[in-house]
Amino acid sequence: MHRPPVWYLKKVELFATMSDEEINEIVQKINHGEYPNHHILYTPQEQVEDMYILKEGEVIIYQTTPEGKKVLLDILKPGSIFGNIGFTTGEKHYAETTQRSFICTLPENFMVQLLRKKPEVALRALRLLSKRISEYESQVKFLSLLGAQERILSAVRLFSEKEERSILPPILRIPTKMTHEKLANATGLTRETVTKQLLKLEQEGLIEARNKHIRLTPKGKEAVAVLV
Incomplete structure (x- = not known):
């Protein structure tokens, strides 16, 4: 049995300190989706406009070499957010489910309004983005040695x-x-x-x-x- 959207959002780091009223406001803007295994959510050729929140399942983030080989960047588990979280890095990648997954999305215009209204959420989003980039860079450097x-x-x-x-x-x-x-x-x-x-x-x-x-x-x- 799936839990109500409020339960998931309260567990997500980005929204952890928000009040019930604020969380419920976000819930009203959320779109819910169920995706089968190996469903590509977006590609490097697409303009990613929504923020994705993984409720259940698994998603991999990867790029491909000119020869077509996948280069795995991240494995996302329930509670992870990805896609457009309000700031762009210019990084292009694939996002693909590797299990049956339940994912909700928030439109870009709502996220922009939220970040303007809630500076602490914007700061948390920046920290999250910075941490993720640092992890990717460390992983590449670490593995090369x-x-x-x-x-x-x-x-x-x-x-x-x-x-x-x-x-x-x-x-x-x-x-x-x-x-x-x-x-x-x-x-x-x-x-x-x-x-x-x-x-x-x-x-x-x-x-x-x-x-x-x-x-x-x-x-x-x-x-x-x-x-x-």
Whole structure:
């Protein structure tokens, strides 16, 4: 059973300090949508005008190389906001669901009015945007300095951290399916390399893999902690 929109909005960092009256005003402007797995919400060629709020499901943010290979930038879990949050960075990317997802959107004109009226929300939006850009840049720099095994361990840790940020209770969360392709997109490695390294990591007791769900073992967590 899905919770009322107010419940989700109160859990979203951007609106966390707003009053019930203000939250209800936002609810009146929201459009709700249900999307199947592998639905592309927008592409780099589109002008993104709405702000998206992920209520349930999973969305990946990625770019593509000239050769058509996906480069994974982020995995979004319930409570995440993306799209046009009132400020533009000029960054172009794809947003695609990787699970059946329930998403609501807020139109750009309403968000602009809200940010003008609520400076604290505008400041929070800027901080959120700055944090996200910093995470993307750190991820690219960090991975460029690591070997294949370290990249995979770091990606598994990142997926796990994203899982913990979900606003849903643990019992309702749907874990990310870490396919070899998804790990390849996140690490810049080939699928063949990912497959070989996953086998080695499992043999070395650093990860556990079951039904496309990969997790770090205590030994694996220690190995990743050294990389930070």
